[in-house]
Amino acid sequence: MHETTHETTHETMNKSARGTTRESVNGAVNLVVAHRPEAAPLLDWFDLTESRPRGRFRCYQGGDGIALTISGTGAHNAAAAVRHLHERQPEAHRAWLNVGIAGHRGEPLGTGLLINRIEHRRSGERHWPPVPRLGLPGSSLVSVDKPETEYPEDAAYDMEAAGFFAEASRLIASDLVYVFKIVSDNRASPLAELDLRRVPELIRLREREIRAIVEHLRQRCARFASCHTMPDEYPLLLGKCHFSATRKAMLAGLCRRGRALGMQQRLHTLAKQRFRDAGALLQAAEAALAAPAQAREAATGETGEGPR
Amino acid sequence: MFSAIYVEREVRDHPRTLAILDRYRELPLIECERYGEIFNRKAQNFRMQKDSQALILAHKHGRKVLPAPGGHGFGASPSHYFSHMLNCIYDCRYCFLQGMYRSAHCVLFVNFEDFADMIAQAISAGPPGQMFHSGYDCDSLALEPASGFARFFVPFFAQHPQAMLELRTKSTQIASLLQMKPVPNCIVAMSFTTEAAAQRWERDLPSVSKRIAALGRLQDAGWPIALRFEPLLPETEPQEYAELFERIFARLDAARVHSASTGVFRMPAGYFRKVLRLYPDEPLLARETRNENGIVSFRQRDEEAWLGELESSLFRHIDPASHYRCTN
CATH class of the missing domain: 3.40.50.1580 (Nucleoside phosphorylase domain)
Structure with a gap:
């Protein structure tokens, strides 16, 4: 505000009938x-x-x-x-x-x-x-x-x-x-x-x-x-093992790739499996995203995929 | 086209500036001291700026003519590049400029005469046949109606026939060229990807058909023309390129094409990381990549065979001697 020498005038406002506020992360x-x-x-x-x-x-x-x-x-x-x-x-x-x-x-x-x-x-x-x-x-x-x-x-x-x-x-x-x-x-x-x-x-x-x-x-x-924003699979996979900061970043990158390629379902499937450690999970995620669609479908029984 | 025009105070009264401002008189005009304070500042988002791209009119200081990277260009003569403009009005998802610059605004240096002086010095200091590339950091012709770049530099090179100028473009802004007599040492090099790739990854560009038509008109008028098939994008069937070549050579006289080049997608790793951060949702960039000596390219199964097949179909139309594979 361009300051003036006048005193600020407060307006009275009735805010009593407001609904519950909800944080919106988008927009x-x-x-x-x-x-x-x-x-x-x-x-x-x-x-x-x-x-x-x-x-x-x-x-x-x-x-x-x-x-x-x-x-x-x-x-x-x-x-x-x-x-x-x-x-x-x-x-x-x-x-x-x-x-x-x-x-x-x-x-x-x-x-x-x-x-x-x-x-x-x-x-x-x-x-x-x-x-x-x-x-x-x-x-x-x-x-x-x-x-x-x-x-x-x-x-x-x-x-x-x-x-x-x-x-x-x-x-x-x-x-x-x-x-x-x-x-x-x-x-x-x-x-x-x-x-x-x-x-x-x-x-x-x-x-x-x-x-x-x-x-x-x-x-x-x-x-x-x-x-x-991070794809839904990220927190699911992150919760499965202990990840170092570097491996967290690698997982984030793989989850973004999965979403961009329309292969989120593959990562979602991984989230249902068990892994020895974060390294094994990352390796599996990389393999899942690298596999050609048809071969992967045959191996996992997936019938189709795309952004959910 | 632009949302605003920034002008360096130094070039505020330059005749080229005044002509451009007259052309865009409805746009907000904002004065600055140096273009870098807008173009190079931190916390900019290239992707967002593409939606409201501005034009910055500036004076180019320092070196204006630089050696072209090795593997860029045709023949053994020394190659140089000069950038009268930084950035491009087009929006191609595979473009390295997205990773090179912080800003998506276009900088146009209006002191063409200073560029010409330095080019003249390089010509007289070097052997005959030197090549000067103008479309390395921008599209040579896309802004031609406003910038008058070709209107200035083509006559300049006409006076220096011992050197060559390559106007690299995807634009159909050829009116100023068609108004001039063809200049044998000024080559218009048009870039192409396949129709499907163009539709998917090139925004705000003339269609492949329009580019072919423009190149045809230039050839008909006697201009030397060249073909640039760069970048070759992964998972594109050689057949798609064969169809593109058929369309092109149905319109052009292959025997009069100066040169044709091919080159796979490649980008410095640092630039690629930046582009990936800008477009984490872009399927093209999410493909498997390999990093060789700091240059990222897409993994392509049997790449040599794929390239070989693709180039073979090109050689059905042109002499292989006029082809080069761009590696940088």
Whole structure:
């Protein structure tokens, strides 16, 4: 959020009638906002409830794989909030989206900007968020430590995106880390005149765009996750013997190969057998995947196979 | 085609940049200092980027002409390669570029004149007959309407007849060539896999039929053409290649084909590991492989016999003297 001298206005929200949340490992998206007024519409749209126990940063979770955290002001806080949310969640592939307000010298208030370049003014570090084909206006952004009132560059100004992006892209490919800003102040309507009670309204103006970005990220993340999650045979085979770290990696590779080749059934059959040790199991798995389909079918009585 | 254009500040006002920006004026334009800060950064996913590939316009610094790897190319004369572009707009699952680069974005170096200077130096320093390959890190013609690569380099090589240029491509962007007089030392080398392999493992490419038709038009116009059957993919019946050869030579005059090459799939082991991580669900890459001296290839039963049979059917159409087997 582009910090102002006004006090934060808390919106009252009735979250009592929420259903049970269920972690979704595929197509999950984590949202990071700076302050509560920016969070309020998102909590509504995605039906998010606060996670307990409350930690350093407030976190919210929905039943559809969407989570949110409120970071407070500044790049350092934004990075810490990303870490905090990540550490609270079970291991999974998740996309990240920073939503918030920003200043811009020329763009009209309420304009939504998908950020394609982030410069951290203090460190000089630059980040390059992806540019998906969503038809949204793009902009570069400068993350500053103090509110920018002069808008010297043709860019959006915020205080969190640099910290957010740097940290989130340590956790997942940066192709799944987006930043979307809504213009809250400009030269004609400077920061000092920003009424924080208007912030939820500004965010709501861009509901269609934010939902489109979240849906795009969910699909992108789901595709990524679906080919990188471990096949079902892996835990079954892993449980049969003691595996060293190296042999675990070999087993993972064989299970992925089995899935790619449509030979999961062969590995599933192996999971019903007994093995002397992990070495013997790996050898059997390799042989199973190497055997030509017809010979293997004759030997095992399998009649057909394919992804289950 | 592209989702955005990144431009190095240094080439922002280069005439070639301005022409390209004019062509893609509806795309977001993002300035950068050096292409490497986008192209070489960590935590990128090549596979995901293929869905929203960007074009990066940059200035090539440093060495621009490099010796071609041994076993790459035809004849005994020295071979070089130069890359006016890094990466490709096509998406072939077997391509080594997926393992070589962190990014799927295409980098186009707009300072063609600097490449030409270095090529001229290499030509004057070496013996006659040197070959210059342009399609090693990219497709030579795929971006021709925007880049004007052939429009620039073909006339340049026309002035240096003692050297040869190979335009390696799978593209049918031949309009600029057809507008020029054929240049005897500029060869258009078209790559082919079988129809089934192309349908399965090549995305966003002109069909085999269209490639044959384009090559036919070039030959009709008097351009030297060559055929590249690389990579030969495993478990492809020689009969499938025989059918491909029949289709090709039904359209082309075999006697006027400059050369034809074959080469099995091969990829440096480090690149292959990266590609495998990107596509753990890809049946092609899940096949059994062998690693010889750091180069990964697919295991193919009776490989020599398979290759021999395949090449024999090629030699029913062309003189074996015009064939080479690419080993690198």
